[in-house]
Amino acid sequence: MRYLPLSPSDRSAMLGVIGAATIDDLFVDVPHAARRDQPVDLPYHQAELAVERALSAMAGRNRTAGQGPFFCGAGAYRHHIPATVDHIIQRSEFLTSYTPYQPEIAQGTLQYLFEFQTQVAALTGMEVANASMYDGSTATAEAAMMAARVTRRGKAVLSGGLHPHYARTVETLAKVAGVAVHRLDAAIDGEAAVLEAIDADTACVVVQTPNLFGTVTDVTAIAAAAQAKGALLIVVVTEVVSLGLLKSPGEMGADIVVAEGQSIGNGLNFGGPYVGLFTAREKYVRQMPGRLCGETVDADGRRGFVLTLSTREQHIRRDKATSNICTNSGLCALAFTIHMSLLGEVGLRKLAAINHAKARELRDGLMGVPGVEILTERFFNEIAIRVPTDAAALVETLAGQDILAGVPVSRLSPKGGMDDVLLVCATETTTSSDIAALVAALKGAF
Amino acid sequence: MRYLPLSPSDRSAMLGVIGAATIDDLFVDVPHAARRDQPVDLPYHQAELAVERALSAMAGRNRTAGQGPFFCGAGAYRHHIPATVDHIIQRSEFLTSYTPYQPEIAQGTLQYLFEFQTQVAALTGMEVANASMYDGSTATAEAAMMAARVTRRGKAVLSGGLHPHYARTVETLAKVAGVAVHRLDAAIDGEAAVLEAIDADTACVVVQTPNLFGTVTDVTAIAAAAQAKGALLIVVVTEVVSLGLLKSPGEMGADIVVAEGQSIGNGLNFGGPYVGLFTAREKYVRQMPGRLCGETVDADGRRGFVLTLSTREQHIRRDKATSNICTNSGLCALAFTIHMSLLGEVGLRKLAAINHAKARELRDGLMGVPGVEILTERFFNEIAIRVPTDAAALVETLAGQDILAGVPVSRLSPKGGMDDVLLVCATETTTSSDIAALVAALKGAF
Amino acid sequence: MSMNSVGRPTRPTLVATVPGAIPATLGGGRGLLQDEALIFERDGWDSSGVDLPEPSSDAFDLGDLLRTAPIGLPGLSEPETMRHYVRLSQKNHAIDLALYPLGSCTMKHNPRLNEKMARLPGFADVHPLQPQSTVQGALELMDQLAHWLMTLTGMSAVAMSPKAGAHGELCGLLAIRAAHEARGDARKRVLVPTSAHGTNPATAAFVGYGVVEIAQTADGRVDIADLAAKLGPDVAAIMVTNPNTCGLFERDVIEIAELVHAAGAYFYCDGANFNAIVGRVRPGDLGVDAMHINLHKTFSTPHGGGGPGSGPVVLSAALAPFAPTPFVVKRGEAFELVEYREGEAAQAFGRLCAFHGQMGMYVRALSYMLSHGADGLKQVAEDAVLNANYIKARLSGVMSAAFVGPCMHEALFDDHWLEGTGITTLDFAKAMIDEGFHPMTMYFPLVVHGAMLIEPTETESKAELDRFCDVLLLLAGAAKAGDVDRFKGAPFHAPLRRLDETLAARKPRLRWRPELSTDVAAE
Amino acid sequence: MSMNSVGRPTRPTLVATVPGAIPATLGGGRGLLQDEALIFERDGWDSSGVDLPEPSSDAFDLGDLLRTAPIGLPGLSEPETMRHYVRLSQKNHAIDLALYPLGSCTMKHNPRLNEKMARLPGFADVHPLQPQSTVQGALELMDQLAHWLMTLTGMSAVAMSPKAGAHGELCGLLAIRAAHEARGDARKRVLVPTSAHGTNPATAAFVGYGVVEIAQTADGRVDIADLAAKLGPDVAAIMVTNPNTCGLFERDVIEIAELVHAAGAYFYCDGANFNAIVGRVRPGDLGVDAMHINLHKTFSTPHGGGGPGSGPVVLSAALAPFAPTPFVVKRGEAFELVEYREGEAAQAFGRLCAFHGQMGMYVRALSYMLSHGADGLKQVAEDAVLNANYIKARLSGVMSAAFVGPCMHEALFDDHWLEGTGITTLDFAKAMIDEGFHPMTMYFPLVVHGAMLIEPTETESKAELDRFCDVLLLLAGAAKAGDVDRFKGAPFHAPLRRLDETLAARKPRLRWRPELSTDVAAE
Numbered sequence A, B: 001m002r003y004l005p006l007s008p009s010d011r012s013a014m015l016g017v018i019g020a021a022t023i024d025d026l027f028v029d030v031p032h033a034a035r036r037d038q039p040v041d042l043p044y045h046q047a048e049l050a051v052e053r054a055l056s057a058m059a060g061r062n063r064t065a066g067q068g069p070f071f072c073g074a075g076a077y078r079h080h081i082p083a084t085v086d087h088i089i090q091r092s093e094f095l096t097s098y099t100p101y102q103p104e105i106a107q108g109t110l111q112y113l114f115e116f117q118t119q120v121a122a123l124t125g126m127e128v129a130n131a132s133m134y135d136g137s138t139a140t141a142e143a144a145m146m147a148a149r150v151t152r153r154g155k156a157v158l159s160g161g162l163h164p165h166y167a168r169t170v171e172t173l174a175k176v177a178g179v180a181v182h183r184l185d186a187a188i189d190g191e192a193a194v195l196e197a198i199d200a201d202t203a204c205v206v207v208q209t210p211n212l213f214g215t216v217t218d219v220t221a222i223a224a225a226a227q228a229k230g231a232l233l234i235v236v237v238t239e240v241v242s243l244g245l246l247k248s249p250g251e252m253g254a255d256i257v258v259a260e261g262q263s264i265g266n267g268l269n270f271g272g273p274y275v276g277l278f279t280a281r282e283k284y285v286r287q288m289p290g291r292l293c294g295e296t297v298d299a300d301g302r303r304g305f306v307l308t309l310s311t312r313e314q315h316i317r318r319d320k321a322t323s324n325i326c327t328n329s330g331l332c333a334l335a336f337t338i339h340m341s342l343l344g345e346v347g348l349r350k351l352a353a354i355n356h357a358k359a360r361e362l363r364d365g366l367m368g369v370p371g372v373e374i375l376t377e378r379f380f381n382e383i384a385i386r387v388p389t390d391a392a393a394l395v396e397t398l399a400g401q402d403i404l405a406g407v408p409v410s411r412l413s414p415k416g417g418m419d420d421v422l423l424v425c426a427t428e429t430t431t432s433s434d435i436a437a438l439v440a441a442l443k444g445a446f
Numbered sequence C, D: 001m002s003m004n005s006v007g008r009p010t011r012p013t014l015v016a017t018v019p020g021a022i023p024a025t026l027g028g029g030r031g032l033l034q035d036e037a038l039i040f041e042r043d044g045w046d047s048s049g050v051d052l053p054e055p056s057s058d059a060f061d062l063g064d065l066l067r068t069a070p071i072g073l074p075g076l077s078e079p080e081t082m083r084h085y086v087r088l089s090q091k092n093h094a095i096d097l098a099l100y101p102l103g104s105c106t107m108k109h110n111p112r113l114n115e116k117m118a119r120l121p122g123f124a125d126v127h128p129l130q131p132q133s134t135v136q137g138a139l140e141l142m143d144q145l146a147h148w149l150m151t152l153t154g155m156s157a158v159a160m161s162p163k164a165g166a167h168g169e170l171c172g173l174l175a176i177r178a179a180h181e182a183r184g185d186a187r188k189r190v191l192v193p194t195s196a197h198g199t200n201p202a203t204a205a206f207v208g209y210g211v212v213e214i215a216q217t218a219d220g221r222v223d224i225a226d227l228a229a230k231l232g233p234d235v236a237a238i239m240v241t242n243p244n245t246c247g248l249f250e251r252d253v254i255e256i257a258e259l260v261h262a263a264g265a266y267f268y269c270d271g272a273n274f275n276a277i278v279g280r281v282r283p284g285d286l287g288v289d290a291m292h293i294n295l296h297k298t299f300s301t302p303h304g305g306g307g308p309g310s311g312p313v314v315l316s317a318a319l320a321p322f323a324p325t326p327f328v329v330k331r332g333e334a335f336e337l338v339e340y341r342e343g344e345a346a347q348a349f350g351r352l353c354a355f356h357g358q359m360g361m362y363v364r365a366l367s368y369m370l371s372h373g374a375d376g377l378k379q380v381a382e383d384a385v386l387n388a389n390y391i392k393a394r395l396s397g398v399m400s401a402a403f404v405g406p407c408m409h410e411a412l413f414d415d416h417w418l419e420g421t422g423i424t425t426l427d428f429a430k431a432m433i434d435e436g437f438h439p440m441t442m443y444f445p446l447v448v449h450g451a452m453l454i455e456p457t458e459t460e461s462k463a464e465l466d467r468f469c470d471v472l473l474l475l476a477g478a479a480k481a482g483d484v485d486r487f488k489g490a491p492f493h494a495p496l497r498r499l500d501e502t503l504a505a506r507k508p509r510l511r512w513r514p515e516l517s518t519d520v521a522a523e
């Protein structure tokens, strides 16, 4: 067994040192009824070649995004990731290290976390960022809980543009945490409607921009109005590349900004692992969930970094912690940081501009398809369209023609009354011929 | 331009320090007629995504060995390479370092070279091995030249089982070095015939086992007879996995053993880069080509390794050097060493046994095809068969059915009179259903 | 091309280095160890390490929404980026460098086959919301992994989506809560042993339960009497780690389960330590109702400097109906994702996150399981336990083991043996760094004074264990002999010396700011 | 899970390390730097790091041919293998760690895109002898790379198969020899400047030519008068490196070519330094007949600790007919390999190796070329030359430049400036190691006393160049101030101190042997 270094003779020598006759002697504390002498009913060990074949066969039964025209977004975006990123994150010293609890021999991880926090804060326009959450949806749920702690209020208002998976994640957690959730009806362009739902017990309003339908919203007024009523504004971003083009939530007055960071440095991976970004105003830092990396010095006066303010965390505060999170998305954060370091401001702005231009090209193409109605007015790289048929069925048909046409809203909200709405997205990986193929296929589809 | 760190302002600041007005001032020594102010007539720089697409498209126009039944060998063998190998050779410290001329900061490379030399010597049963050659064919040519130096004789006798590309490589070099080459006619099982061609001016006889046709030969008697006549025996191995099963050339008395090491740790790569193994009896060490790594100590008495005996080499001895080789196959040697460390003797022997068993299975299957004649009697993992048609045309036909049926001898020796002979090979990557597919296709082919 | 002295071999004077005689370098260099500034401290505000084509249109349609102020993100050319991160990486310890004996963390070898498989485009380049007909292979993989997990644990169902252990705890407690609520039996409290990992009480509190601690016996197990006393109609669940955080198997686990079930509560097992028993003991046979499995521990997906992980939760028949969406079911030959509260998921307690969980980790874990097989996984548990007991045996003469009798996959020591030396567990740990080892888990579990929790895992060779034990015994000898400076000042040989955590917490600097770029040490 | 001191942040005493006060470790550890024995020195004779199925039949048919004696190859489990090589790797300097200013070696950034492309199964998993109809993409790639090389050099043909620079020299001289022989004009000698790289005379001798050295002028170029005097009916070729190994462009290159051609000889150009002029000067415009191009220098394929490389040779119209087999031609839409001396290859001088050359390197080089494009490659040359001149300008005040005037891609210094210090070029170089830099090429070219040849390449940032120059100036200051120990004893901070090369050469130990495993130092 290739992963096990002990040889039979090692094993008996070691049992000798221990003073045990057999390995069973070390399992004496296990109740007899539960001890299994024989392996469980599963296949036995296999050669690397055999495992590789079995998994490759499964992989071969999936249609990859890169294989042909592809327009899916809705919270997960296909971007080109420079080869440098994947090379670096596979370095043993990053890949096979643990959480940097011993800073003297973990400066590699700690310094990139500090850089990550700085980049995330800059990107969102916020004051402090943590060292990552599981993903955008769980970050959103934690943000709502944090708002409740900060405001000591019991209600969260969710916009109708918030990604339905995010909304349901918030609802699931809020329910047991005793926070009431008021979720508005789906609306293509209605983030501001959250204001009407604020009452004296509202801890936060949660809006998304670009929202599920691709609509971009200036939240400045929402921020001011919410704060005036004592509620925090939480802004959710599921496509962080947009922040290369769009005014940041921080500039617009958000109190907490959470985001899905996957678009930078991380592949689609069928939904995970992704990387949640969590940022807030500095005054709320002690209420934030997750790890924080901070700057300090060593005994020789050299600059160094450590995990800090951990008196918020479960391993110190236990049932008084701000969150139960422990393992986060370290390596995905590294991928994010590397990709962002490569891009820089110059590259990010240009990448965002390309995405937007591609989406305009897509929108223009779709405008030429009889029966298709463009629903999203102000967008970044994704729009909602109305089709004269069931969108899910249409997507299935086009998949048969090797075109992945986008995400039907019904996939996310099965009973949302938007069965004819389709979300289509374009990024720098979308080509003009992809768009032409979609347009042609749609023309033939109804 | 992503690989160039200098910014325009860096450039002008630097020109200032240099005291040059423009970059052209630094190119003053170039004759005016040859200075080009405009880029040459080739495409301009492209984004990583665009390059990746262009190259992937080309890659997509090749039928990969792993895509379906595959039986090609004839000097390049498809084996499974553990993922660990490719991971390690991509580490920056190995991939992006130079020849280890500064041993204090190159012990990583030097130690693996020492391990490589030791493994190669053990595998071939020889006393000393060098730090690699370009590939098996150039190693063979260098071996013949070395034999001429050692014996001060002027003729090399090549067996009819020596790979034709190797033979032609020897001939090309021998011609200008003033060494006469006597190359015997192709023979399925005739390595011993070299003995008859030895005369008083014969520096070496070159035999191959397993030879081009897969035939395995005990060279003990050849060694003794050649040495009795004052000639060296050079043994060529193109499939080093065979040495896990077969008596080593060293045990059988060879003076020089050269081999293609690709089978261990290195992929097919359409023919290169591969790794040449070069070994000899210790007494000939100062006549060997290529780099040698040796053990020593540092100023604190710690063990360390250095490149040594370089007074044989071109950078010291210039026109008196044993060879002109400089850059060799370092990283391929590393891949070899890692794969061999994983295998160990236990794994290598088993791998070889599997290869042999697969080839027997293949042979047995082909025996059932009417019209096919098995030509090779004692084989490792490859055999020659006679088919009742032109072998090259047959291979082309079967390729149309997505079966790569092997290598026609006419591909290597176009006028060799063996147009109906096909070389077929099986390794641990060959499945029973691959073999069944080939057998079925052959049954339908003539 | 380079050579020493025109090709003539050179010979140094063979004089060993006198430490004090080593000259400090002029530029601050330390041989191969490169100092490295932050990316913000170089002049990269106008640079980039990517080439991109010009966009085909402008973005003026976005008007006021456009970002005009500088963002503050430096760009580095590709060579600079590579060098920056490679330099940083070399300041880390890693499992690929040496033993990483963090108790409770299961730092085992991460096979690169798994990395390769996770990067197959068929897994890595697939969107979570593609039509299900186009991702049958991905769903099959999830289904197969689920089958392995259920078979290895002997449980009825598994919720795949939790993204780490703590998220799995959340999942389990939410299922328990839903089960109680379905019976109209809202309960308010969860029992947690004092030795529990911090995530256990934190999760219970997060889910709205009051946390009640249960005492531990002198031999490091749950105090059954205390448990019995604290059980009652208000108790929703007990959360027990087994093997527990003292590295011991809860001998009375079946009795515990019976007591808990008799009280109408559920048995949540923290499965972080499953590595000790995988393939040898099925938690389902012990009466467990829910257990998370850290794929990033037992099933070798890499820790990645803190994540990502994956924490599927196996569930008993009683809890299975409440599993969150989504999950995979097989209908005929086709795999299907159940994504909403309908059909099989009618009683689902909700959704834990967007999409379907940590696919990248699933691929790695299944690759590992297929490689090891049922026989290999059993051997994993045995070798993990053997290695821990070997360390315990070798060190017990000098260091004080916290409990007598065999341990499971980790050996726990207290700091009793350091009494009077003036050296603390922390000091001892930092001296280990100089010797080339990562320290063990310290000061956890809380029930043991100055705890040192050593988990070697099964992927350590006897030679490495011996090297480790030899060094610990030498250090212990030095500690007892009063060689205090070696410990108090340690580490001396690491990239940095001990860091000032108090300063970091008192004046938090959580991101780089231009105005603060003067030397922090100046304060 | 691990924490310092029960979660309370700790603060070290802020006392800087006194070098002499650093205690040596007890186990010999040095923090993160791991000592590592040879694979033969552990107990791996019966182990393996692979799992393989049982063979389906025995091998008794091979009878006496079977290997029965032990082979002597240890096997390591996968975790041990990984750790062994990762530990070793950290003892290397690398371009990814810092400037690697080896003159004549062009240690530039190696883009990882190239690595990724070379690993596409369509390139990596293709057999060289598959039917050509199944490898059209591979042949297309070779054809495209050939097109780029011919266009960049302005030459008529290119022989792709040479496996490195020296192999390319062999190719070029064989073509020249064949061209002479085709005219019945067997010539016997090759002219080589004294400053040439060792491979030049070695290759000429290998091909059976007598080597005649040509003198160099005081300004570091070929002495035309000496050349003219030595040219004659017996001279087959001249081998000139341009830019030459002093880092200078051969001003009179066109005149040289004319002289050589007038004498019926060919002009072989060693293209190792093509990086200085790529995209800016076409060797074809200079009268060159043959030139090898090290793809592993100019076109960024990685050096890999010594190889593999690739050395395609571009040829003038005069030499093109003699190019070796194989080569790619396009017939209609199809690409075809000409593998034998027939058709276009009727006059081919032969074959240089099995198969078709270094495909893996071709993919990387083309990936690099497409990325940079014609505009980027021109910039490469300019930045490479700019960086070298910047170093030259910054250091010239203190160190003695070998020649006046601008250099090309590398700056050459001699050891004049060290006179009287007792410090040699070698000593100086070893002190650079302590400061974190790889030494420059030393004692080459031979025409300059104590040569120091510094080639930064274009992929170094100004910041890194400044860091490098700052350190060199500090070191130079120390040298001149008589701080001899810093140099004589250096390196102090590297994994090893200076090695005894004399011992290695006098008592060669070229492989591990069980009987010699006692400490070599004991001798």
Ligand SMILES: Cc1ncc(COP(=O)(O)O)c(C=O)c1O
Binding pocket: A325, A326, A327, C104, C105, C164, C165, C166, C167, C197, C199, C200, C241, C245, C270, C272, C273, C294, C309, C310, C311, D001
């Ligand atoms: C015993 C125990 N429980 C729970 C956890 C939490 O798991 P995770 O970090 O995956 O959230 C850990 C992780 O360290 C643990 O050791």
Ligand SMILES: Cc1ncc(COP(=O)(O)O)c(C=O)c1O
Binding pocket: B325, B326, B327, C001, D104, D105, D164, D165, D166, D167, D197, D199, D200, D241, D245, D270, D272, D273, D294, D309, D310, D311
């Ligand atoms: C000037 C010069 N010529 C030739 C060579 C030989 O090239 P290779 O090492 O690729 O054989 C080198 C390599 O260092 C060189 O610098």
